[in-house]
Amino acid sequence: MRYTKPLEDLIEEFRKFPTIGPKSAQRMAFTLLKKTPEQVEKFARIICEAKEHIKYCSKCFNLTNSVICEICQDPRRDSKQVCIVESVKDLIALERTHEYRGIYHVLGGIISPLEGISADDLNLTQLTTRLQIQLDEMNPEDELELVLAISLSTEGEATMLYIKRLMSQFGDSRIKLTRLAHGLPVGADLDYADETTLARAFEARVVA
Amino acid sequence: MRYTKPLEDLIEEFRKFPTIGPKSAQRMAFTLLKKTPEQVEKFARIICEAKEHIKYCSKCFNLTNSVICEICQDPRRDSKQVCIVESVKDLIALERTHEYRGIYHVLGGIISPLEGISADDLNLTQLTTRLQIQLDEMNPEDELELVLAISLSTEGEATMLYIKRLMSQFGDSRIKLTRLAHGLPVGADLDYADETTLARAFEARVVA
Structure with missing residues (x-):
């Protein structure tokens, strides 16, 4: 004996999401059943609409509901600064700082031989094409700055190295590559930092 | 700048579920966007079908996709043993033991003045009505056993006390009230048990 079939199906659907275990899936299904029919319909409609309308920006691969995303369309953004990020999540994280006024290029992943993701799986051909047009x-x-905003994991470093080589093959001296500074998180206790972060912070120390 | 509107809406919908924070909601939305349009449609359909087809059993308030649930319909179940549980989740937990062969009555809650749940909010009138018909x-x-399978929290004890009084008002000597044994969890270390559980286990000790 388990739950009635439509409920089992619903729990099963929630379980397909990452980090949602059997208990969470059950809780979510029961929460849904407690909603009004209108609320449930709205939820289903929002799911379908999101899938239908959300596309990748044809220029930078940010998510958008039109052809070109808001950032690429915004004339106030500096197109001579292109920040290269792994994912749309990272793009949004950077946008939240309200510091960066350039544009983006979303790779859609990171080189990871273990997960079978090679450079060909990333939006790199599209990067070189758009850079060529721009140059x-x-x-x-003029200078064109590419800011590599990629984490310093093994995969991240491999990806940055690959892009660096790709850009040197490009052979245009107007391209300037930079990457984010690494060091202690602001406000964090020194003894909570891992050794690598601490070592990097020490290496990159600045005049006080 | 945040995500594109349909994506923000989707994240917002996932955030409405209990224990789903902003990060989890975001992860779930992105997982959904990675699915094929067919998979997303299936998910939306299962949600709507669950809401449409799942009803409460008109006899015991278990969830079912017909009028009377499978357990109440099963002729092999002993209708002279009615187990009273707080929720369908508890019913399923008991069913998983494969020990109990009686039927159920789901209260749909527990008396909790703090959360504004009184005895009137529980399926208690329906309980006395069905018991009357059965008696x-x-x-x-013959004997009719009511097994109170309710946790020993303050609210649980209040609920059990209420049902006990309700049954004595009923004044039918064929009704026999029992409740689940409480004690050490099987396989648990003694020093991990809380004092109340340990005290109860000591009190209810049996000949070895």
């Missing part, structure tokens, strides 16, 4: 329109004295 | 059909020498 063709730029003045010879 | 009318029973022989004078």
